[in-house]
Amino acid sequence: IGHAQAAAGVGGIIKMVQALRHQVLPRTLHVDAPSSKVDWSSGAVELLTTERAWPRGERPRRAAVSSFGISGTNAHVILEEAPESLETAEAVETPEVSGAGERLVPWVVSGRTGAALRAQADRLAAFVNGHPEADPAAVASTLATGRAHLEHRAVVIGDDRPSLLRGLGQLVDGTPAAGLVRGVTPGQDTGRSSAALFSGQGAQRAGMGRELYERFPVFARSVDESCAVLDGLLGRSVREVMFTDTDTDAGGLLDRTVYTQAALFVFEVALFRLVEAAGVRVDVLVGHSVGEVAAAHVAGVLSLADACALVAARGRLMQALPAGGAMVAVQAGEEQVVPLLAGREGEVSLAAVNAPGATVLSGVAEAVQEIAAVLAREGCKTRRLRVSHAFHSPLMEPMLEDFARVVEGLT
Template sequence: GTGTSLGDPIEAQALLATYGQGRDVPLLLGSVKSNIGHTQAAAGVAGIIKMVLAMRHGVVPASLHVDAPSSHVDWSSGAVELVTESRQWPGVGRARRAGVSSFGISGTNAHVIIEQPEAAPAPVAPVAPVGVPVPWVVSGRSERGLSGQAARLASFVRDRGLSQVDVSWSLATTRAALEHRAVVWGSDVDELAAGLAAVAEGRVSGVVSAGRRAVLFTGQGSQRVGMGRELYDAFPVFAASFDEVCAEIDPRLPRALREVVFAEPGSETAALLDQTVFAQAGLFAIEVALWELLASWGVRADYLA
């Protein structure tokens, strides 16, 4: 890369001996030094950045300022070729692979092999039923920053006909979570915008402090007919967990638990939910399913009560 009479031949001969043997397609050799010079401690990461971008775009970039290959290297000892002009990444019938060498000052040596990842499916935003409240999350480095962010978001969404679910998804998954945060809830954009206005005016805010997370599962008395039914219909993780608990508990109950929990309000079956055996079993099934749903989103607890 730098044309040194000592370092370049050692590096090139190592590549010729390791990767240049028994090849039909030559190993393509380039250097990030030709773009930005010797970056000392950052040399390796600079090479990785260049190679990831090359892999992503399917282009092998040229090494700049090459007039002739070094005469100190025996280029005939293997199939290695200097890349003096940009070209499409050759197809080899498998994932693209590349080696990145970093030879820093005073013998800091490293070599990393990078392989093209499998194409990841695009994330799909959940679809919320009409009329169900959704959260919009905003944050800032300071109270002033939080207020300004809320005001800008309220102005942006006004009269644009945006889906409140899409905005919620984007705010939760594509924005930084800074120290000062606020969450507003609403069933439509107007209701959410009103909440943002309250944040912008400083009437709602909160500072996140370091700490651990505790989760409390409530006991008997909080049961209600139909609890969890919307979650069961909307989220397969919740439904699978609820069904798994029911499969274990049903043989020990006088009636199938799901029939009681999801009974029609006012029916004879619904009245069974207030019996201790069904109330506690039902709450346990719902709470386990709730926990599995949260866990599927990456939420973990330090304490459970």
């Protein structure tokens, strides 16, 4: 291909990646006889005058490529074959835990216009029909990671080839279907970004993550890594607390804040790792309450050890406070609630602003109920939350000194 100038060596990289992929060493081109300037009898280097099989073995295959740049720069790259059992392969081979049959597979299709989207679906159906050996999961992976994601999009979901092809046909025909989702998203140049929000207490439920743990190795691995740290800090299996039904002793612990916070951290981090492994990339990470710790960890701000230490201490110290207090969600904006707190800052606080018209009061039960009653008379809906303590309120202050010492010890 001639000298590639600044990209010198790229041809060799492509050549050796393909050699690794196809398990064949191609012959050296344009060589009739070895150079007389090289002593070929010393060492174990030789030219390949014919192609040679290069199968996988017990040791990983490696190849070296030298790049002599046009400016004289000499760079040397060593390529090594990828592990045979990739994350995606693990998930594909894991059986469906519900026993309902084959795994569900999403086929993602997109186009610049609605007509282009339908044409793309038609071409995909023709390809699949012409290649009966194509694995639906492999097709899904290629569509999700190897194709451009244009404005007009559709996802066809099915558990086998016929159902997926049926969904493509319905997409082409413009027919609504249960396993078909369509939509239009702004173009890639709009400056829009994606975000992930990690929730706080109240989002837990008995058995959360159990099916995902059994189904996806990447999710299970993350749960195990977090629990390996937290179990030692809390003296109990967090995974057991998460996965057990509520009518058992372990299951009933999930609503105790010391275990609630640990379980939510474990679940949220594992769920993010699963989504991340599927190829989803987010631009912004946001956390609410204990969800902030999970967000900070997956963002790389906190190591797993530090995040677990923080979560365990936070839950344990809050659990040790006297029970009582109240939290009430109100359908009112911050500007409507804050004036009612004047003079009562030592009893009640604005614990959360969840939306422009959705806030949460927290503090001494009597004071919280009085303010909630005022808002109810003004036409605002109120709902008392089922919590053991008045979180994010002045009633948390007795734990702050001990909590500060824990934070100071983080790396």
